[in-house]
Amino acid sequence: MILKHFLLPTQTIFRTHQPILPARRFANWMASLATAELCDSNPSLLAKGELRVLQPVFRHYGHCRSFSGPVVTLKVFEDNVLVRELLESPGDGRVLVIDGGGSMRCALVGGNLGQLAQNMGWAGILLNGCIRDVDEINACDVGVRALGSHPLKSNKKGLGERHVPVNVGGTVIQDGEWLYADSDGILISKSELSV
């Protein structure tokens, strides 16, 4: 817990097989705070529920293990048209939190959407559901957490609700709250945190 977020992730920034990490992503990584430190320094926020720890049920995907940003919420079920629509808009370092109802019957995000998220500047995706194209998503400069992977694509009807409260990882997450994710876990905060 010794200021982990100041250590340089050399393999991330100086990879040989892909371009150097874009400045925007580097800035986002530098801004990511260690979840353990945030918990230790904010006991009163934890007690009030203004800082919540998500249940440890999510797998790690994407190239960024640590990411953070303001949350955009989306509720869908086995249909990813709205996921694409949101990822087509500028991410501006935000995190897309998708409540996919915990479905383990198809994937809501694949390699194309992972690349779109990266290219449009999303910091990450938290998905209460499954992804596919795991190797492609792992090559994207974006952080992704999901319940697992599934090879089937989802429906394309365009059903769902944007910017609504969602119940993910055992807590209700509101649009505009802040998400902090790293190797230890995922936090949701009512407002932006500093150490």
Ligand SMILES: O=C([O-])CC(=O)C(=O)O
């Ligand atoms: O379009 C989909 O259903 C998801 C997908 O495969 C991708 O993002 O590449």
